[in-house]
Amino acid sequence: MTSGRILVVDDDAAIRTVVREALRREGHVVETAATVAEQRRKMRDFAPQVLVTDVILPDGNGLDLVPEMLEVNPDMPVIVLSAQNTLTTAVRATEQGAFEYLPKPFDLGELTRAVADALAMRAASGRDAIDAGGGEDLPLIGRSAPMQEVYRTIARVVANDLTVLILGESGTGKELVARAIHDLGPRAGRPFVAINMAAIPRELIESELFGHERGAFTGAAARTAGRFEQAQGGTLFLDEIGDMPFEAQTRLLRVLQTGEFNPVGGARSIRTDVRIIAATHKDLPKLIADNAFREDLYYRLNVVPVRLPALRQRMEDIGELAAHFLERAAADGLPRKRLTADAIDRLSSHNWPGNVRELENLMRRMAALSREDWITAAVIDQQFSTSIASDAGPVIAAEGGLADAVEHHVARYFATFGRDLPPDGLFDRVLAEVERPLLKLTLAAVKGNQLKAAKLLGINRNTLRKKLTERGIDPSDLRRMG
Incomplete structure (x- = not known):
């Protein structure tokens, strides 16, 4: 405590x-x-x-x-x-x-x-860390009303072992919240084990979670402990739980109900003592309606929901977040940079489809590439015009088709990170970058008429509305453009 x-x-x-x-x-x-x-x-x-x-x-x-x-x-x-x-x-x-x-x-x-x-x-919320001069290690940053609500919810769950379900778009910091709950609670100092359901082949998920005995399947040369055993006494963070295969959901539900599990190929039950924190950017009730997610598992996981706001919903935090990421970049050996007031205004006008992760990547890129000590709005505009997070529209080469342009675009994304791999969620990120200009240009062409736009795109109107919301597009703006 x-x-x-x-x-x-x-x-x-x-x-x-x-x-x-x-x-x-x-x-x-x-x-x-x-x-x-x-x-x-x-x-x-x-x-x-x-x-x-x-x-x-x-x-x-x-x-x-x-x-x-x-x-x-x-x-x-x-x-x-x-x-x-x-x-x-x-x-x-x-x-x-x-x-x-x-x-x-x-x-x-x-x-x-x-x-x-x-x-x-x-x-x-990092207030005591700021007072102590430890700003670069703050777990969460932001003084906006949406973040204050997040802090208040975290405060109410850290002292107990209630299961938490973190909801929010990709890049909003769901793992940071999970770590904060773990580090501030009675299990701090014990293992914090994270597993991303979307990053593991379906046939290996049960083995990853529960471990396996020797000979359980081809290639199982020795007994291997799963994530539940690795997290014993601590916290198990199930990221992207919405991507968990249906059959694995059944086994997870049984563990949550009984507190015991069997390794793959094993007969003995193992008693588990872990706190479960799950997270997803998907609409679980919709997955339930589509028979892709178990309703009983949803209620087991959704004991305490924590809803993380998108960055566009907490724009007043942009300046503090950007300064924090520049400080982190300097601590990692990149040149120290600062933002002018007009730069913060420019950042606050961006839609941020990649949320906080996109902002962090942009700050690191500017720390590495900008020649000036002070980053201005003009410098940011230049980065936006060439960045993977560009809101200006699709990057289409003068010669070659869309496939060539996308290939060039993704190759530049990998080149930006050098030897490191880019953050997880690349498929959704690139898909968003293609969808956004496609939706905007289509709606502008039909003067904002959503029925015509849906027909032109070959999707139904409800799907169009959902995608417009996901991509932060206001049809009324496009109606004026038309």
Whole structure:
């Protein structure tokens, strides 16, 4: 459990004492205050990481002071205690920006858990790492409202073993969230094992997950432990769970139900002790409707859903993210670069179909290729015009057909990463780059008429609408173009 500096504000001396001692037993450093004036002084001198405050104080209202306290320390979670146990108080606490609201009389265990959750949220959002100068190792970055909701959900699940399902587009940072949940929880220091279902041949998935005995199949010369055994005592991250073959889903469901599994070709059962975190960019309910995913497995996995926003839904985080990736690039030995204000504006106008991963790749590429210390909007425009993430349309060579252009395009993608392979998800990335200009140009040609566009493309209208949403295309813009 993460320890922290906690300020407890209550005019009742008995409550201050009980709460202080309970939090100190959890390893926290605790200061107390009985008035608003004392609270303001200790906010300045003690600099708490979490504030626990009563509503009714002798010289003011603790709830009214929450915005003021957050202005002094915007990254400090506030836990509000109140004997005014009404819905209005709870709603006001949320509206004022409180992290948690606990009605009096409150359970001490519930309060200590709320404090632990609040500290975990700070750690997940990287605030304490920033204070300590460890910015390059932040697990997650962003102060936008969508990311704050992600941090809050993470904070509520780190201390338990509930199964988590992380949902979000490719490149949004699903594995980072899984690692944050593992590293901030009681299984930290034990194995974190990740397996990508989309990267393993269907016939090998069961062996990869559960291991196999010698002679279980041709080429099985020795017993091999699977990912469940490798993750024993820790966390197993099942990435791209939507790509798991149906027959393997059945075996996984049985493990989740019984806590036991048999290696391929083995008769003995092995008891497993792992926390399961799964992730996918696919629409699992649709896969269920198409009989491609088990409904009972979905409900086993979807105990706590964490929905990651696309980068275009959290544009206010662009500047902080871009600066972070440039710092990471410098730490890896690339030239140190900085962004001008107009560069950040230009980045914020891009659609980012590849999400945070696309932004990171762009920053590393500019750190390596840009000759100037400061990166301007003009430099970014130049990169966008030649980059794999270009939003300007398809790259078609003056001579040769589309196949030649795509081959040239993909070859340049691999060349960008030198000796390293590009990030996983290349098929979807390239497909998106082809689909986006195809959809935009088709809709522009028919003046935004989706029925005509669907007919011209040879797909139904619902499929067209879904693809427009996936690619972030607004048909009204194309109607104006036409």
